[in-house]
Amino acid sequence: MVLARSGRVLLTAVALVALTACQGGSTTGEPEPEPTATATKAPDLSEHESGPESPIAYGLFVPEGATQLGPLVRYRSSRLIAAYRPELEAVQAQKAAEQAEEIARDEAAGTPAPSPTPTPTTRPSPDSFKSIGDAPRPDTTVSLMRIDDEPTQVVRKMLAQINAAIPNANLVLDDLSQYCSAQERRITHCQVVARGMTKQNREIRVTMHVDSGNLATRTAPPAARTHPVMQVTAEYVGDPRAGQLGRDTGSLDDIADVEGPEKSGLIWPKMDLDAENSTPMVNGWTAPESATLLLSSFNPQFALMTTDKAVDADQTAEQFVLSNSPRGTVVKDVVEDLNSVSTTYAYRTKDGAIARAVYTLSARGNYTALFYTPAPN
Numbered sequence: 001m002v003l004a005r006s007g008r009v010l011l012t013a014v015a016l017v018a019l020t021a022c023q024g025g026s027t028t029g030e031p032e033p034e035p036t037a038t039a040t041k042a043p044d045l046s047e048h049e050s051g052p053e054s055p056i057a058y059g060l061f062v063p064e065g066a067t068q069l070g071p072l073v074r075y076r077s078s079r080l081i082a083a084y085r086p087e088l089e090a091v092q093a094q095k096a097a098e099q100a101e102e103i104a105r106d107e108a109a110g111t112p113a114p115s116p117t118p119t120p121t122t123r124p125s126p127d128s129f130k131s132i133g134d135a136p137r138p139d140t141t142v143s144l145m146r147i148d149d150e151p152t153q154v155v156r157k158m159l160a161q162i163n164a165a166i167p168n169a170n171l172v173l174d175d176l177s178q179y180c181s182a183q184e185r186r187i188t189h190c191q192v193v194a195r196g197m198t199k200q201n202r203e204i205r206v207t208m209h210v211d212s213g214n215l216a217t218r219t220a221p222p223a224a225r226t227h228p229v230m231q232v233t234a235e236y237v238g239d240p241r242a243g244q245l246g247r248d249t250g251s252l253d254d255i256a257d258v259e260g261p262e263k264s265g266l267i268w269p270k271m272d273l274d275a276e277n278s279t280p281m282v283n284g285w286t287a288p289e290s291a292t293l294l295l296s297s298f299n300p301q302f303a304l305m306t307t308d309k310a311v312d313a314d315q316t317a318e319q320f321v322l323s324n325s326p327r328g329t330v331v332k333d334v335v336e337d338l339n340s341v342s343t344t345y346a347y348r349t350k351d352g353a354i355a356r357a358v359y360t361l362s363a364r365g366n367y368t369a370l371f372y373t374p375a376p377n
Helices: 078-108 151-165 310-323
Strands: 003-005 008-010 016-018 066-069 073-075 140-147 180-183 186-197 203-211 229-236 291-297 301-307 331-337 340-348 354-362 365-373
Touching (some): 073 331, 073 340, 140 151, 140 365, 151 186, 310 354, 310 365
Parallel strands (some): 003 016
Antiparallel strands (some): 003 008, 066 140, 203 229, 301 365, 331 340
16 A cells, blocks of 8 residues: 655555645635625525435445535546557448448449438437447546535545445545645645455545635635535556456445544634636636536536536537647547446646546436546646
8 A cells, every 4th residue: 555645655565545635725813815706596406416325336335424416427548448449440440441342342333322411410429339349338437526514524434435445445534634635724625545456356446535615715616505525536447358347336345434533633614605607617617608517626626517408518528628639639439328328528638637528418417527637746
């Protein structure tokens, strides 16, 4: 295991746990500034919410005291796409050769094949790997949550789940100072990254971020309802092809009880209001008027929204990534997954920054999740 905090690194052979935190503004000893936004009435989002115990992946679930907004965000990693791309390209080349041969025969017989007429549709494209028969399942799952109850207990419950999912993660459950940065004891951000083997011998990485809001202005991210926001990402990180042989479902055993006292004494700062929906977020992006913002975060940078029209959700996703691509190139991947279809657009810059957008069409509606990861320092 590797634990990284305040420049100290400890190594073991079983799991990796990288812990980092970001800094916020201090509010102690000086008059606190006035909030920079005005309060607005929050829309009713109940139809887009999933309550506690809703499954995420690898036995992880939405902890009591938290609410998931929108569906799970699921996509294929670049590693998984690269592993299956040669097979896909071979099938596509074979199909192209057969079509060329058929056209040549028709032309030789004096009956050229008619040019196909495109049919307008608002449906997503077929699965990008449909032509190979058994398309690879997504290996990355993201749950975007609002913490509605006491944040310390919710975070500790999530840590306990990660410990149960990765038995050798050995996360500390009673001292949030191990994972959360603070100013004058007020939490500004929490981050945990745990990597290791599940009991089913599947190598996974689970990342948890918690954004408590802007401490200096006492302003929560747009649509956070003045509450902390949590993002949990579960990824299969073993051999991509071998990972398709197992499943990412199941249940957890021996989840530790976290009802005991918490040692750090850190407190969660109260936010006065949410930033306006027009606030620039996710690398400067602002929400269009056609979208209903469901949740967002300053750190990590994400925004989740729903739209009435599928075309608006898809265009929002594509345009966000294009706006972060200097040459206007993106990687597009469509996944037909369970009862939904997800279209992912992604671009990685030379210095390592990643812009990703996932448009999900499901029975619940049209959803777009935008993510931006800055280049590593």
